Amino acid sequence: MTKRRPSNKKPTGVNRSLGNSLLNERERNRRSHQKSKFEGEVENAAMLDKVSKKVIDSITEESGLEEFLAKAQLAGTEFSADRENVRIVSENKSVVIPSRKDFLNNVELQAQYKDKLKIPRRPSRDRWNSIEELNLLENEVFLKWREDLAELQDVDGLSLTPFERNPEMWKELWRVVEKSDIVVQIVDARNPLLFRSQDLEDYVKEVDPAKQNLLLVNKADLLPSELVHVWAAYFREQNINAVFWSAMDELEKIDEDDEEMEKEQEQEPSCSSEASDVCYLRKKEDLIAMLKRMGHVTGTPGEKPLMIGMVGYPNVGKSSTINKLVGAKKVSVSATPGKTRHFQTIWVDKELCLCDCPGLVMPSFSFGRNEMFLNGIMPVDQMRDHYGPTSLLLSRVALDYLENRYSLLLPDREKPSATDLLTTLAFNRGFMSAAGIPDSSRAARLLIKDVVTGKILWVASPPNQEQEDINELMYASSVSGETKRAGAVQLQELEKRGLLLDEKTRNKEVDVGFFAGDTSSAHIRTSRGLADVHESSQTGSTASYTTTMGKIMKTGKVVLVLRGRYAGRKAVVVKTYDEGSTERAYPHALIAGVNKYPKQITTRMGKKKQESRNKLKPFLKVVSYSHLLPTRYTLDVTFEKANINKESLKEPGKKRRAALEAKAKFEERYKTGKNRWFFTKLRF
Numbered sequence: 001m002t003k004r005r006p007s008n009k010k011p012t013g014v015n016r017s018l019g020n021s022l023l024n025e026r027e028r029n030r031r032s033h034q035k036s037k038f039e040g041e042v043e044n045a046a047m048l049d050k051v052s053k054k055v056i057d058s059i060t061e062e063s064g065l066e067e068f069l070a071k072a073q074l075a076g077t078e079f080s081a082d083r084e085n086v087r088i089v090s091e092n093k094s095v096v097i098p099s100r101k102d103f104l105n106n107v108e109l110q111a112q113y114k115d116k117l118k119i120p121r122r123p124s125r126d127r128w129n130s131i132e133e134l135n136l137l138e139n140e141v142f143l144k145w146r147e148d149l150a151e152l153q154d155v156d157g158l159s160l161t162p163f164e165r166n167p168e169m170w171k172e173l174w175r176v177v178e179k180s181d182i183v184v185q186i187v188d189a190r191n192p193l194l195f196r197s198q199d200l201e202d203y204v205k206e207v208d209p210a211k212q213n214l215l216l217v218n219k220a221d222l223l224p225s226e227l228v229h230v231w232a233a234y235f236r237e238q239n240i241n242a243v244f245w246s247a248m249d250e251l252e253k254i255d256e257d258d259e260e261m262e263k264e265q266e267q268e269p270s271c272s273s274e275a276s277d278v279c280y281l282r283k284k285e286d287l288i289a290m291l292k293r294m295g296h297v298t299g300t301p302g303e304k305p306l307m308i309g310m311v312g313y314p315n316v317g318k319s320s321t322i323n324k325l326v327g328a329k330k331v332s333v334s335a336t337p338g339k340t341r342h343f344q345t346i347w348v349d350k351e352l353c354l355c356d357c358p359g360l361v362m363p364s365f366s367f368g369r370n371e372m373f374l375n376g377i378m379p380v381d382q383m384r385d386h387y388g389p390t391s392l393l394l395s396r397v398a399l400d401y402l403e404n405r406y407s408l409l410l411p412d413r414e415k416p417s418a419t420d421l422l423t424t425l426a427f428n429r430g431f432m433s434a435a436g437i438p439d440s441s442r443a444a445r446l447l448i449k450d451v452v453t454g455k456i457l458w459v460a461s462p463p464n465q466e467q468e469d470i471n472e473l474m475y476a477s478s479v480s481g482e483t484k485r486a487g488a489v490q491l492q493e494l495e496k497r498g499l500l501l502d503e504k505t506r507n508k509e510v511d512v513g514f515f516a517g518d519t520s521s522a523h524i525r526t527s528r529g530l531a532d533v534h535e536s537s538q539t540g541s542t543a544s545y546t547t548t549m550g551k552i553m554k555t556g557k558v559v560l561v562l563r564g565r566y567a568g569r570k571a572v573v574v575k576t577y578d579e580g581s582t583e584r585a586y587p588h589a590l591i592a593g594v595n596k597y598p599k600q601i602t603t604r605m606g607k608k609k610q611e612s613r614n615k616l617k618p619f620l621k622v623v624s625y626s627h628l629l630p631t632r633y634t635l636d637v638t639f640e641k642a643n644i645n646k647e648s649l650k651e652p653g654k655k656r657r658a659a660l661e662a663k664a665k666f667e668e669r670y671k672t673g674k675n676r677w678f679f680t681k682l683r684f
Contacts, residue, residue: 059164059165059166109155109158113152113155113158114198114365116148116152117152117198117199117363117364117365118145118148118199118363119145119170119173119197119199119200119203119362119363120141120142120145120167120170121141121203121206122138122141122171122174122178123137123138123141138167138171139167142167142170146165149163149363158365159365160363160364160365161361161363161364161365161369161371161372161377162361162369162372162378163361163362163363163364164360164361164362169358169360170360172343172357172358173311173357173358173360175343176309176310176311176343176355176356176357177203177204177207177211177309177311178207179307179309179355180211180307180308180309180355181210181211181212181295181306181307181308182211182212182213182214182291182294182295182306182307182308182309183200183201183204183211183212183213183214183309183311184214184215184216184291184308184309184310184311185197185200185201185213185214185215185216185311185312186216186218186310186311186312186316186317186318186321187215187216187217187218187312187313187316188218188219188313188316188317188375188376189217189218189219189220189222189223189228189231189244189459190219190222190223190375190454190457190458190459190460191375191459191460192215192217192231192242192460193460193462193463194364194371194375194460195312195313195316195375196215197362197364199362200311200362201213212241212294212295213241214241214242214243214291214294215235215240215241215242215243216242216243216245216321217231217242217243217244217245218245218246218247218316218317218318218320218321219246219247219316219317219454220244220245220246220280221246221248222454222457222459223459224473224474226473227459227470227473228244228278228280229277229278230461230462230465230470231462232244232277232278232279233277234462234463234464234465236277237464242279243279243280243281243287243290244278244279244280244281245280245281245282245287245321246282247317247320247321247323247324248320284324284325284327287325288325288348288352291306291308291352292306292351292352295308297351297352299351303351305347305350305351305352305353306351306352306353307353307355308352308353308354308355309355309357310322310354310355310356310357311357311360312357312359312360313359313360313361313362313377314359314360314361314376314377315359315376315377315452316359316376318356318357318359319331319356322346322354322356325348325354326346326348326354331344331346331356343355343356343357343358344356361377361378369388370385370388370389370391370392371392373389373448374389374392374393374448374451374452374458375452376451376452380445380448380449380452381445383444383445383448386422386440386441386443386444386445387418387419387422387440387444389444389447389448390418390421390422390444390447390448391417391418393447393448393451393456393458394416394417394418394421396458396471397456397458397471397475398471398474398475399413399416400475401456401474401475402421402456405455405456406425406428407428408421408424408425408428409424410424411424419440421447422438422440422443422444422447423438423440423443425443425446425447426438426439426440426442426443429443429446431443431446434586434624435584435585435586435624436586436624436626457474458474459474551578552630553573553576553578553587553589553625553628553630554573554576555573555574555575555576556572556573556634556635556636556637557572557573557630557631557633557634558570558571558572558573558630558631558633558634558635558678559571559572559573559589559591559628559629559630559631560628560629560631560682561591561593561623561627561628561629562627562628562629563627564621564623564627566593566595566619566621568682569593569594569595569619570593570594570678570682571591571592571593571594571619571628572591572592572593572635572637572678573589573590573591574589574590574591574592574620574639574641574644575589575590575641575645575646576589577589577590584622584624586624586625586626587624587625588622588623588624588625589622589623589625589628590620590621590622590644590645590646591620591621591622591623591628592618592619592620592639592644592662592666593618593619593621594616594617594618594619594666594678594679595617595618595619596615596616596617597616597679597680597681598613598614598615598616598670598679599613599614600613601613601614614667614670614671615667616663616666616667616670616679617663618659618662618663618666619659620644620649620655620658620659620662621649622646622649633677633678635669635675635678637665637666637669638665639661639662639665640661643657643658643661644658644661644662645658666679
């Protein structure tokens with residue numbers, strides 16, 4: 001009978017390639033049609049955007065070699081290097097938290113050089129006639145721009161944040177500015193000036209004086225009402241057209257029948273009331289109406305639609321704002337900064353269209369990348385130094401607030417350190433590494449993510465206000481007694497395990513080590529101790545017992561594996577490493593165990609079947625003591641240490657030979673009928 005051929009549910013081979021080609025061709029035609037339809041309204045748009053879209057990656061930081069190669073590519077320079085003369089220089093970074101005096105001096109220095117903090121400009125239309133000429137001019141612009149910023153970084157005392165270095169990302173911004181009637185710059189309400197670019201507003205006016213700027217202060221729901229008024233007063237003094245806004249969906253779920261909610265809405269400041277000093281919009285209809293008023297939309301048939309450019313740093317809520325205005329999920333939202341990578345248009349209605357620009361990290365003055373992580377500009381997953389951002393957070397947020405938030409009690413409250421905070425938090429949350437110590441990096445990521453999402457709130461003060469006054473307003477609450485007691489329990493456990501590094505703990509360890517000679521804690525009495533007792537009984541003097549700690553893990557001991565892919569398997573210790581090694585600082589052992597146990601046989605089975613069921617499969621692994629459960633049994637099996645060791649597990653060939661030797665030893669032991677309990681699978 002002919003075997004039935006399975007149904008071909010998915011195309012394979014040539015059919016699959018042909019189908020994918022047709023789908024890709026259809027998608028390319030669809031995109032090119034949409035692109036030409038929209039750009040037909042703009043003069044010379046076909047020449048400006050002749051290059052098709054490609055995947056754009058944001059580049060905010062470069063090494064010295066990468067920066068050199070990028071500048072050489074922009075300049076069109078070719079070079080060669082001698083491979084033998086290459087030298088790599090590593091720089092050591094230290095965590096320095098600026099003082100109040102240094103901060104004020106840095107603010108004055110930033111105000112002095114703020115005019116030199118520019119963004120790149122697109123070459124004017126009268127300077128080029130072809131795409132090749134445009135590319136050359138753009139490369140010259142980017143090269144000159146990067147050289148100016150490099151000179152600015154050489155100024156003693158100034159520090160620039162990591163900024164966007166990919167020219168393709170800036171080209172997307174140029175397109176948005178040229179096509180938009182109103183450019184909305186979205187900033188985070190917790191630190192608006194860090195996210196605001198004054199030079200971007202100037203560039204918008206340079207492109208066309210008729211274009212307008214609007215500062216949309218997003219995430220305003222995280223601020224207390226007092227701070228909203230403080231920031232609104234500062235924006236009025238600086239003649240900044242600012243609107244407070246929140247893109248949270250929960251704020252739209254308002255019960256119109258609730259009288260108390262209606263009273264609260266009447267008390268909230270809005271742009272419609274003339275007596276209010278704060279423009280705070282909560283509904284999408286209000287923001288859409290305000291944009292149409294700014295764009296002088298009359299609703300006349302055939303009127304040109306109003307184009308609104310949405311520009312901002314990554315993770316300021318730009319995509320969330322667009323989705324709320326449209327009323328549907330048109331733009332993907334992600335906690336990772338820089339989700340949007342291409343310019344795209346979203347229609348709100350026939351009169352209003354939004355131009356979404358990719359998140360751009362613009363040049364700004366700062367104290368380094370630690371502040372970038374705390375403000376959500378850079379992804380938390382890219383954080384390698386977790387003590388720097390934590391130290392900066394401790395210098396800003398009140399210690400009582402952190403202890404109350406995470407039910408902690410730090411050992412040194414006068415001089416809290418990032419090490420104590422991360423160690424205590426990791427132990428409290430159960431973040432332990434494989435070596436059995438608290439995982440500080442995981443605790444740091446938890447802290448920084450809570451800061452980005454607003455669970456830990458820190459709000460920057462305007463330049464005309466003192467930061468201490470704002471902090472006192474934010475962290476006025478005290479810590480309850482229950483939280484202190486819960487933190488004290490965790491603190492005692494950390495002290496017992498010797499995981500704290502404060503001065504008090506170090507002094508206590510010195511005292512314990514000094515007075516340890518008068519006390520003895522023993523498990524096993526040695527023969528030398530018995531001799532001392534016999535001698536002291538005849539001389540009449542007193543003598544203490546000489547005691548040593550009994551060794552549990554030793555060669556030949558049968559253990560049970562508790563974690564990993566071999567959990568529940570029996571194994572025998574081949575070699576122990578009580579003090580650890582350079583690769584593994586914790587105590588561990590090399591074990592040989594049985595992964596696949598022999599199966600049960602009967603007398604009715606043939607010889608071949610009995611031989612196949614008598615086979616077993618061993619495993620060799622280096623396991624920590626904390627993942628092994630020692631038993632009272634031992635297995636008298638001698639392995640060749642030259643073949644079975646830790647070095648043999650690193651090479652595939654030696655590892656196979658070591659496994660074959662372990663298999664031969666175990667099968668030999670099993671066939672003799674001894675230690676049958678070792679070759680029996682545990683029943684769970």
